[in-house]
Amino acid sequence: MATRAPARQQKAQKAQKQGKTEIRQQKRKRDQEDLQKLEAAVADLDPKSTELKTFAELPLSQPTTSGLKASHFQTLTDVQQRAIPLGLKHSDILGAAKTGSGKTLAFLVPVLERLYRAQWTEFDGLGALIISPTRELAVQIFEVLRKIGRYHAFSAGLVIGGKSLKEEAERLSRMNILVCTPGRMLQHLDQTAGFDADNLQVLVLDEADRIMDMGFQSAVDALVEHLPKTRQTLMFSATQSKKVSDLARLSLKDPEYVSVHQDATSATPTNLQQHYITTPLPDKLDTLYGFIKSNLKSKIIVFLSSGKQVRFVYESFRHLQPGIPLLHLHGRQKQVARLEITSRFTAAKQSCLFATDVVARGIDFPAVDWVIQADCPEDVDTYIHRVGRTARYQSNGRAVLFLDPSEEAGMIKRLE
Ligand code: ADP
Ligand code: MG
Numbered sequence: 001m002a003t004r005a006p007a008r009q010q011k012a013q014k015a016q017k018q019g020k021t022e023i024r025q026q027k028r029k030r031d032q033e034d035l036q037k038l039e040a041a042v043a044d045l046d047p048k049s050t051e052l053k054t055f056a057e058l059p060l061s062q063p064t065t066s067g068l069k070a071s072h073f074q075t076l077t078d079v080q081q082r083a084i085p086l087g088l089k090h091s092d093i094l095g096a097a098k099t100g101s102g103k104t105l106a107f108l109v110p111v112l113e114r115l116y117r118a119q120w121t122e123f124d125g126l127g128a129l130i131i132s133p134t135r136e137l138a139v140q141i142f143e144v145l146r147k148i149g150r151y152h153a154f155s156a157g158l159v160i161g162g163k164s165l166k167e168e169a170e171r172l173s174r175m176n177i178l179v180c181t182p183g184r185m186l187q188h189l190d191q192t193a194g195f196d197a198d199n200l201q202v203l204v205l206d207e208a209d210r211i212m213d214m215g216f217q218s219a220v221d222a223l224v225e226h227l228p229k230t231r232q233t234l235m236f237s238a239t240q241s242k243k244v245s246d247l248a249r250l251s252l253k254d255p256e257y258v259s260v261h262q263d264a265t266s267a268t269p270t271n272l273q274q275h276y277i278t279t280p281l282p283d284k285l286d287t288l289y290g291f292i293k294s295n296l297k298s299k300i301i302v303f304l305s306s307g308k309q310v311r312f313v314y315e316s317f318r319h320l321q322p323g324i325p326l327l328h329l330h331g332r333q334k335q336v337a338r339l340e341i342t343s344r345f346t347a348a349k350q351s352c353l354f355a356t357d358v359v360a361r362g363i364d365f366p367a368v369d370w371v372i373q374a375d376c377p378e379d380v381d382t383y384i385h386r387v388g389r390t391a392r393y394q395s396n397g398r399a400v401l402f403l404d405p406s407e408e409a410g411m412i413k414r415l416e
Helices: 004-044 062-070 078-088 103-117 135-148 163-171 182-189 208-225 242-250 281-294 306-321 335-347 381-385 405-413
Strands: 093-098 128-131 155-160 177-180 202-205 232-237 257-260 271-278 297-301 326-329 351-355 370-373 395-402
Touching: 004 103, 078 093, 078 103, 078 232, 078 257, 078 395, 093 103, 103 128, 103 135, 103 202, 103 232, 128 135, 128 155, 128 208, 128 335, 135 177, 135 335, 155 182, 163 182, 177 182, 177 208, 182 208, 202 208, 281 297, 281 306, 281 395, 297 326, 297 405, 306 326, 306 351, 326 335, 335 381
Parallel strands: 093 232, 093 257, 128 177, 128 202, 155 177, 202 232, 271 395, 297 351, 297 370, 326 351, 370 395
Antiparallel strands: none
């Protein structure tokens, strides 16, 4: 008896094991079939079709579909409708669409799908690299990625500095998807042993024109040197400037141009009301203070031309205690402080944020009521990006531009 029982047990265990293996094999077979079906559906997809209205109609993997659903994304925006099918078919893309039009998902969905369909695992290394001009925007992209990618098994990381190079480096080699700022990423590629991007499938540049404006050209050129030539490249901007097409030197292959607006005038959201106030320079701060006092129940961003201006106005107004929480944000602050302020402003119902253009690009603050440009923007592009912080995707927003009487005629003509 004593010897038989274990034998029986062994037999039962063996059978159980066999059963498990069988189940696993069956599952693998099913997964393979699903994958083949998905590939076939992508092959059948007509990227020029205008019929597609929802994410559900796209050939997407189960984890992406579930992640989008859980994040309450249903209907495709114009740029998503045009860019995602192309992205799924591995085309290179040069995309231009106004701020708030949903460009982030237009590249994140193809990134996730590319790696999923390649059955990317932790052993395959870095599969996708997403470059952002600012740390704040990188954080925001990363958060959207985490949201819609929550059912995928990929590892994803942020490389934006602020931590020691060594600390960052240790986690780097395990990452499948990285969101980074150009300078920091280059440091790692140059210095971090055992980390390479030889396997990279997709490179994304968000706010591509801005990356170049901010003097990152040489960093990006050097970065690209480290990347394989056979990758897919996706570039997105709010404005399709000449500079963006310069980026052809990023060796885009027959890029598809996706542009969902014709010119700068229509580059501002339609649900945006735009105003301007003429105020002589000496009265500007009084006018601004008066404006804030009469809009205490709102969320306001005030753009100023320099970090010094931001600090000055913030400190002066703080002492006056206007009755609305004041925040300030500029490039000189430590990264931790900047991120903390960004998230506080995001969470706030009523707040007034004084900022430089560091935050003007790409960052999505939900429900901003007013964008005030207390200092005249340098050019029309900057204007568009600044006012793009309000009236994001189907919410209403208002923008006010403060002009000195001497600036009035010229600026209004240019903005028209
Ligand atoms: P852009 O990069 O073009 O400026 P974002 O990608 O930051 O725009 O998106 C702007 C806002 O629109 C975000 O709050 C985002 O959550 C929302 N959004 C994007 N796509 C959709 C969609 N398909 N349905 C609903 N909301 C969306
Ligand atoms: Mg964006």
